[in-house]
Amino acid sequence: MKFWLFFTLALLWLEVQNGVCQQVKRKKEAGENRIKPGRKRAKVRYPKVKEKDTGSKGQSILTQVLDKGRFLRLGESLSLNPGKTLELRCKGTKIGWAYPSYLDTFNDNRLSIKQHERYGQLILTSPSAADTGEYSCWVLLCDGQECEKDVDTISATYIYFTDKDELFVPSAIHFEIIYLRPDKPATIPCRVTNPKIKVSLHREVPAEEIAVDGTQISYNPTKGFIIQNPSPEHKGAYYCKANSTSKTTPQISTKYQLLYVEVPSGPPFATIEASSNSVSGGDVFNVTCTVLGEPEMNVSFSWRYPGQDQRPVNIQDSWRLINRGVGHTTRISHSVMIVDDVETIDYGKYICTAKNKNGETLVATSVKSRD
Template sequence: MNFWVLLLLSVFLLEVQNGVSQETKNKKDANFRPGRKKGKGRYPKVKDKEVGGKLQSILTQVLEKGRFLRLSDHTILNSGKTLELRCKGSKIGWAYPSYLDTFNDTRFSIEQNDKFSQLTLKSPSPADTGEYSCWVILCDGDECEKDTDRTSTSYIYFTDKDELFVPSPIHFEIVFMRPDIPATVPCRVTSPKTTVSLHREMPPEEIQADGKLISYNPTKGFILQSPSLEYTGAFYCKAKSTTKTTPQVSNKYQLLYLEVPSGPPYATIQASSILVTGGDLFNITCTVLGEPEIDVKFIWTYPGQDQRPVIIQDSRRLINRGVGQIVRISQSVMIVDDVETIDFGTYICTAKNPHGETSVATQVNLLSH
């Protein structure tokens, strides 16, 4: 009897030992992958994954060879260190602060490779603070379009303890206020942690931001939700930082109130004479009264087009229609000299701006004796 008890006990202990050994082996196998080395650093390699049915950001920052950081909506970086952004795709579109194109900045470049596109900005400064985005371009033959589902954006702050405001080449900027849309005093900062206040120059006073009628966004500036004549005048912003004891003052902003609402051009047309005879000279003037910073393009349709030489002169100027109320007058004048029979008929002026277009017409006829 004792023999069988000892035999059963030995078998039981052997099974327990095998189970513990197998469990330990499984744990080791789970932690070991052939050919896989332990990664260095805190940033893993990035792979495209879906979260909640949507693709994660395709915009990444190159940290070192083979290592990337997927960017969020806002990114804070130090000035001076080269920025390298990468987007995966065989055809990629980019958006970035527009002045990098305007001044043909040699620090800036974009290179498209077979599988990705890379944006490089050397020695970034606080002036480079702004929105950077990329998107996949889908093409069907010669027709291409932006893939809105594969678009990523990050507002990048380039911080500098000596530059609290994003520098601007304009030292005295005009801000136009309209009754139908919010106005923005664009004193942006190089760190979202900076405390900013809005001040009127004369009479000296601080304009309180209540978060509703007046609010501050570090990527835009102070936003006036309901602009009015009350806010006309010279303003500036003041920034306070935990690293600086003296507040920093921004550029000055001249706020002007406009009576003209946003929309297609309001155009009028007038001929110096609607009855002319052969050999005469006449002119037709097309006039648009509109927003000061909105450009207007004129297009003419007239008798004898492409057959008769005419002179067209365009001009524009700002006029003051009251205290703080500025509008822009844009004019196009067509001059017809040494009138011939082909010049009689309808003259059409079409004025275009980003909001739309307006056409006006007048008739020039033969003066009968």
């Protein structure tokens, strides 16, 4: 009897102990330190995106304003349809701009540039194929009234205004002269309004298509055909032909006359000569200053002479292109001083100064009395 009583009490004690342990375990699971889903914020790591190289050391500051306040950071090139207003912005408190030069040449009122507190703004209304070109901006670093360009911030984008009826970028010049020099590449500037257009180069006489090998002659849609090492054999009349998938008839560009240049770059090569170095009173003589130079290089003349500020003289300036040798073209510029009714004050030294963008040259001759 005692044995069964003891055995029953032992079983009861074990059941009580198991119940207590389970209760403690359940309380721990429902405790305050339980991690509930959605409560803890996990730190999200995003993959790093490599910035597209814009040609500058930092990130491009040039953006296009889209509809509804959206912005597009611009890269090397952009193709747009003509007609829709273009708005560009550059971040900075003082911004400089560059754009196709003809917009300044013709003082185009479609172009508007404004400086706001935090950004510069360029707006071009009703853009057309002729507005195709490079648009760029940069930060200006100013010290008082003097400002300089921060070259590390320059951002540039070549914008094509694609026009199915204008395959070449229109030009106001219908016949353009291109000068070929042996010391640097030459460019035939038949640019297109769509980089996908196929372009070929043609010579008029003899009529032929010029082979483009990508080395000696190559094509860049933002510049045109580039001749790396010009020579006399490249001179002549040329034109470009464009073929489009939407047009069956090819389009012909402006015509280009290529002239080979003999005279290298540098200060004017000048000479001076008097019609007579010995004259008598009452005679008429002239002094001629002559410069041979590059075909497109402008030359200005100035004079110093014995009767300056006391005697009226007649000075005539002129220039023309001449051929020297086989295939060589040179610009010859003249400045002629005419002295009428010679007086004693006219005897002495005549000095001509010829000046171009590379420097200046002084030449002199003397006129004396014949008596």
